[in-house]
Amino acid sequence: MLTTPLFLGNIGTGEIIIIALVVLLLFGGRKIPELMRGLGKGVRSFKEGVNDIQKDIEKVDDEPKSETKNQ
Numbered sequence: 790m791l792t793t794p795l796f797l798g799n800i801g802t803g804e805i806i807i808i809a810l811v812v813l814l815l816f817g818g819r820k821i822p823e824l825m826r827g828l829g830k831g832v833r834s835f836k837e838g839v840n841d842i843q844k845d846i847e848k849v850d851d852e853p854k855s856e857t858k859n860q
């Protein structure tokens with residue numbers, strides 16, 4: 790079963806080719822690697838941030854619960 794990524798929706802092969810050609814025309818062949826590198830760094834930074842938040846949540850969840858004092 791072939792699954793479609795969420796961000797693509799119902800885009801077919803023809804539409805992807807047209808989008809790729811438009812990007813190539815707009816940015817040129819030399820700029821595309823720079824754009825993809827920047828996009829990769831952004832995605833990596835986002836994933837690191839999400840992982841840090843998950844680690845913080847797990848750390849707080851693993852800490853022993855302090856008992857409330859009866860006054």
